[in-house]
Amino acid sequence: MIPELGQLALALALCLALVQGTLPLVGAGIGRADLMALARPAAAGQFVFVLLAFGTLVYAFLSDDFSVLFVAEHSNSALPVFYKATAAWGGHEGSMLLWITVLAIWTMAVAAGSRSQPQEFASRVLGVLGIVSAGVIAFAFFTSNPFLRLIPTPADGNDLNPLLQDPGMIFHPPTLYVGYVGASVPFAFAVAALLSGRLDKDWAKWTRPWTVVAWLFLTAGITLGSWWSYYELGWGGWWFWDPVENSSFMPWLMATALLHSLAVTERRGIFKSWTVLLAIAAFSLSLLGTFLTRAGVLISVHAFASDPTRGLFILGLLALFSGGGLLLYAIRAKNLEAEGGFKLVSREAFLLANNVLLVIATAVVLLGTLAPLIIEVAGLGKISVGPPYFNLMFLVPVFPLVALIGVGMHAGWRMMPGDALMRRLRVPALAAVIVGVVAPFIVFDTTSVLTAIAVSIALWVCASSLLDPVRRLVYRTGAPLTRGQMGMYLAHFGVGIFMLGATVASAYNFERDYSAKPGDTIQAGGYEFAFQSITETQGPNFVADEAQIELRKNGALIAVLNPQIRTYQVQTSPMTEAAIESNVLRDVFVALGEPLGAGAWSVRIRVKPLIGFLWFGAGLMALGGIVAISDRRYRLAARQTQPAAAQPATGAA
Amino acid sequence: MVRYLAPLAILLVIGVFFYFGLQRNPNDVPSALIGKQIPTFSLPSVTDPQDLVTNEALAGHVSLVNVWGTWCVECRHEHGYLLELARTGVPIYGLNVRDDRAAANDWLARLGNPYVSSGFDPEGKAAIDWGVTGAPETFLIGSDGKILHKHISPLTAQVWQNDFLPLLREHCGPTDCPFLAAGGR
Amino acid sequence: MKTLSSLVAIWLAFAAGTVAAAAEEGFDDPVLEARYQALTHEIRCPKCLNESIAESKAPVAADLRREVRRLIGEGKSDDEVKTFLSDRYGDFVLYRPRMTATTFAVWAAPFVLLAFGGLVFWRILAARTNQPIDEELPP
Numbered sequence: 001m002i003p004e005l006g007q008l009a010l011a012l013a014l015c016l017a018l019v020q021g022t023l024p025l026v027g028a029g030i031g032r033a034d035l036m037a038l039a040r041p042a043a044a045g046q047f048v049f050v051l052l053a054f055g056t057l058v059y060a061f062l063s064d065d066f067s068v069l070f071v072a073e074h075s076n077s078a079l080p081v082f083y084k085a086t087a088a089w090g091g092h093e094g095s096m097l098l099w100i101t102v103l104a105i106w107t108m109a110v111a112a113g114s115r116s117q118p119q120e121f122a123s124r125v126l127g128v129l130g131i132v133s134a135g136v137i138a139f140a141f142f143t144s145n146p147f148l149r150l151i152p153t154p155a156d157g158n159d160l161n162p163l164l165q166d167p168g169m170i171f172h173p174p175t176l177y178v179g180y181v182g183a184s185v186p187f188a189f190a191v192a193a194l195l196s197g198r199l200d201k202d203w204a205k206w207t208r209p210w211t212v213v214a215w216l217f218l219t220a221g222i223t224l225g226s227w228w229s230y231y232e233l234g235w236g237g238w239w240f241w242d243p244v245e246n247s248s249f250m251p252w253l254m255a256t257a258l259l260h261s262l263a264v265t266e267r268r269g270i271f272k273s274w275t276v277l278l279a280i281a282a283f284s285l286s287l288l289g290t291f292l293t294r295a296g297v298l299i300s301v302h303a304f305a306s307d308p309t310r311g312l313f314i315l316g317l318l319a320l321f322s323g324g325g326l327l328l329y330a331i332r333a334k335n336l337e338a339e340g341g342f343k344l345v346s347r348e349a350f351l352l353a354n355n356v357l358l359v360i361a362t363a364v365v366l367l368g369t370l371a372p373l374i375i376e377v378a379g380l381g382k383i384s385v386g387p388p389y390f391n392l393m394f395l396v397p398v399f400p401l402v403a404l405i406g407v408g409m410h411a412g413w414r415m416m417p418g419d420a421l422m423r424r425l426r427v428p429a430l431a432a433v434i435v436g437v438v439a440p441f442i443v444f445d446t447t448s449v450l451t452a453i454a455v456s457i458a459l460w461v462c463a464s465s466l467l468d469p470v471r472r473l474v475y476r477t478g479a480p481l482t483r484g485q486m487g488m489y490l491a492h493f494g495v496g497i498f499m500l501g502a503t504v505a506s507a508y509n510f511e512r513d514y515s516a517k518p519g520d521t522i523q524a525g526g527y528e529f530a531f532q533s534i535t536e537t538q539g540p541n542f543v544a545d546e547a548q549i550e551l552r553k554n555g556a557l558i559a560v561l562n563p564q565i566r567t568y569q570v571q572t573s574p575m576t577e578a579a580i581e582s583n584v585l586r587d588v589f590v591a592l593g594e595p596l597g598a599g600a601w602s603v604r605i606r607v608k609p610l611i612g613f614l615w616f617g618a619g620l621m622a623l624g625g626i627v628a629i630s631d632r633r634y635r636l637a638a639r640q641t642q643p644a645a646a647q648p649a650t651g652a653a
Numbered sequence: 654m655v656r657y658l659a660p661l662a663i664l665l666v667i668g669v670f671f672y673f674g675l676q677r678n679p680n681d682v683p684s685a686l687i688g689k690q691i692p693t694f695s696l697p698s699v700t701d702p703q704d705l706v707t708n709e710a711l712a713g714h715v716s717l718v719n720v721w722g723t724w725c726v727e728c729r730h731e732h733g734y735l736l737e738l739a740r741t742g743v744p745i746y747g748l749n750v751r752d753d754r755a756a757a758n759d760w761l762a763r764l765g766n767p768y769v770s771s772g773f774d775p776e777g778k779a780a781i782d783w784g785v786t787g788a789p790e791t792f793l794i795g796s797d798g799k800i801l802h803k804h805i806s807p808l809t810a811q812v813w814q815n816d817f818l819p820l821l822r823e824h825c826g827p828t829d830c831p832f833l834a835a836g837g838r
Numbered sequence: 839m840k841t842l843s844s845l846v847a848i849w850l851a852f853a854a855g856t857v858a859a860a861a862e863e864g865f866d867d868p869v870l871e872a873r874y875q876a877l878t879h880e881i882r883c884p885k886c887l888n889e890s891i892a893e894s895k896a897p898v899a900a901d902l903r904r905e906v907r908r909l910i911g912e913g914k915s916d917d918e919v920k921t922f923l924s925d926r927y928g929d930f931v932l933y934r935p936r937m938t939a940t941t942f943a944v945w946a947a948p949f950v951l952l953a954f955g956g957l958v959f960w961r962i963l964a965a966r967t968n969q970p971i972d973e974e975l976p977p
Contacts, residue, residue: 233893242888329660339970342967384930388934389934393948397952685928
């Protein structure tokens with residue numbers, strides 16, 4: 001009964017989304033206020049029914065209703081309660097419902113926040129969001145219904161994939177989806193502007209905070225995913241350039257470009273074409289990601305159950321939304337052209353380079369991801385493109401990009417004397433290069449050209465990001481920092497820290513497998529691993545072989561590590577749970593492999609220097625976003641006149 | 654106007670590739686050995702350790718090489734059909750990988766032995782030379798010793814009809830494939 | 839400890855029989871071991887959902903790791919090891935695409951894009967440099 005209510009709610013939500021997606025847009029086009037006024041109530045109604053539908057699915061899980069097919073496939077009565085709830089998004093159908101729910105929440109937020117905008121514009125934005133909602137709800141309802149029944153009802157379910165029975169499952173998908181789905185908001189703003197034929201600084205000012213919020217959730221979501229796979233999968237990797245990972249990364253790259261391009265549009269009223277295209281691109285890549293993950297065209301451990309019918313439907317959505325957006329752009333692009341000069345050494349020029357380089361970076365990732373598919377469809381064979389390609393080629397646009405971040409932050413708008421810039425920056429730049437070349441060599445006894453370049457650039461961005469805050473906060477010279485500026489420096493500093501962590505952890509990673517039995521001590525990576533014993537333990541729905549391994553350095557005990565091999569009750573393939581000892585400077589990572597007979601085990605040891613900087617740096621980026629949107633100007637309801645006074649040399653963010 | 658249509662054009666091109674990509678199965682990895690000579694191998698037979706199964710045994714006539722193991726659930730599903738094929742005169746050679754000799758012999762005794770002979774490859778070393786990734790897998794070998802086709806997953810009547818027979822009819826000379834005349838279904 | 843581990847490993851290799859995997863013994867030479875680690879991360883498991891043979895638990899991955907170890911031990915170069923595997927499993931198992939006429943575009947693309955991007959940047963900048971810098975300030 002309850003699941004059927006859920007289905008009904010979804011159907012009603014679809015109807016309301018269709019209303020939301022058509023009438024307000026018609027109303028805006030012909031100037032009928034009563035039609036435009038339907039947008040918010042329709043959005044609110046859709047929100048209520050979507051929430052209801054999602055709620056019934058979660059209820060079905062929590063009440064162990066195995067007559068629902070999706071619940072039977074992904075849950076089990078012995079599953080701990082949190083995981084029963086999170087199993088709601090543990091498979092294709094449920095995760096689409098999560099997509100829809102997150103979109104409904106975003107729509108409500110936009111509806112609430114749009115009161116200060118002209119009705120014509122707001123109703124167009126909500127209208128576009130309505131079309132998107134209708135498309136995605138239709139997809140779920142007709143091809144991926146989570147409420148389908150399973151008759152005869154099994155006594156118990158298949159259990160949630162053990163890899164997903166982890167706190168990461170509680171946080172990573174929802175956070176990622178808030179970001180991923182949130183790309184639809186700037187998209188809606190862009191299409192609304194194209195429809196109205198008007199795109200100005202006000203438009204940029206309205207769009208920017210939404211973009212920043214979506215971006216920071218996407219940053220956090222991707223970081224959580226990376227960290228989760230690091231500690232969960234047992235081989236110590238944090239990024240594999242898997243097609244599904246790339247699917248979340250490409251929207252992130254475009255969203256990053258978008259929020260920077262919006263800064264220029266808001267400030268100078270130029271780069272409108274760039275901004276609109278970036279907004280359409282970010283959402284298109286988000287849809288592309290949905291396609292790649294669910295249509296079964298590429299192989300990935302992340303991919304959901306594939307079905308060409310579903311793939312075709314999503315391709316249709318892609319054609320409708322992206323194709324429609326780009327067609328609209330082609331028609332209206334002439335109106336977007338705007339005058340506004342700037343010189344080579346100016347913030348605008350650096351942000352132009354930023355746009356270009358981020359687009360190239362996205363193109364490289366897209367090409368690498370799609371090349372195997374394209375080559376296969378063209379009948380030219382079957383190849384693979386993996387980390388060796390991406391790790392190298394991604395750096396081609398990204399090295400210059402990150403280096404330029406350090407300079408661009410300090411460039412003034414419109415024009416700035418180049419030698420003034422050089423004078424400010426040459427000392428930190430030189431210092432960064434010297435330390436970058438020498439320090440890794442001193443610490444690790446070896447370095448390479450690539451490592452030296454990467455570490456130098458990373459240190460350079462960190463130093464450059466600190467220049468202004470240190471000057472203003474410590475020496476108290478210059479105007480006080482706005483939160484927008486603080487956010488920028490924090491985020492860019494985070495980029496440098498991230499890059500430092502990624503470079504050092506990759507270049508100086510120690511990894512090796514050993515065979516050991518209780519009583520053995522392994523010397524590895526500068527540490528001693530004393531394998532004490534192995535015992536059997538019991539979890540709520542699994543049994544495990546747990547090793548007790550003492551981690552020592554020069555004889556002194558650091559920690560006792562307990563890696564496990566778990567065998568879950570239902571899905572019986574063994575799963576390894578790594579034991580990780582972390583501090584600021586490194587992670588020591590121990591995982592059990594197979595038993596090798598006669599009491600010996602395969603023990604996998606990794607020592608990863610500075611890997612903590614990776615997650616920390618990414619966290620700082622997200623924090624920078626939070627600080628930036630807490631800036632006063634977004635909390636002011638009324639728009640003030642732009643002051644005519646000149647801005648300080650370093651400019652506002 | 655043309656310049657502004659460029660992004661849409663790019664989307665359309667990618668879309669076309671996706672459309673055709675949907676009709677393929679990404680898990681289908683074609684064998685790298687199609688059209689090449691069978692690898693050289695020399696394995697003890699499963700049934701009689703003194704006997705050797707070598708690539709010379711396959712020379713001069715059309716045959717099948719079937720990868721199997723008692724640990725392989727799907728091999729059991731295709732076993733019945735293999736017996737049928739063998740009865741119609743199709744020479745089938747087995748490649749027994751990562752298995753226990755006693756268990757393998759027991760299996761053949763209980764379920765029937767469709768193989769002319771089966772090579773015993775407990776560590777999968779010969780299997781690697783054949784590009785084997787698991788079981789069941791079946792190779793179609795021509796009378797010239799070239800690998801004509803590789804099929805992954807159980808061999809069924811439908812697969813034989815749709816994939817193997819057309820190749821056989823194309824390849825077989827008048828005397829190569831007596832089982833065809835006998836109506837190998 | 840190393841000797842004991844080696845002895846254990848050797849004994850296991852004999853005693854474990856046909857089903858259990860033999861103990862993976864590292865090379866004494868760290869250069870060879872480093873090559874082994876790097877190579878196994880570059881070879882794709884032919885039957886997995888996008889994993890390298892270094893990470894995968896599949897039996898075929900274990901077999902291929904063993905082959906890589908054997909070939910390195912025999913003094914084969916990285917290229918020879920990769921060719922050995924791609925001869926049998928196709929270019930599909932190479933995560934670093936071989937440079938062929940087809941993949942040339944894939945490898946060249948980032949540089950071509952960078953050059954193209956540079957061109958775009960200069961063209962736009964040239965146009966903007968000629969436009970008035972001070973715009974009308976709002977009333």
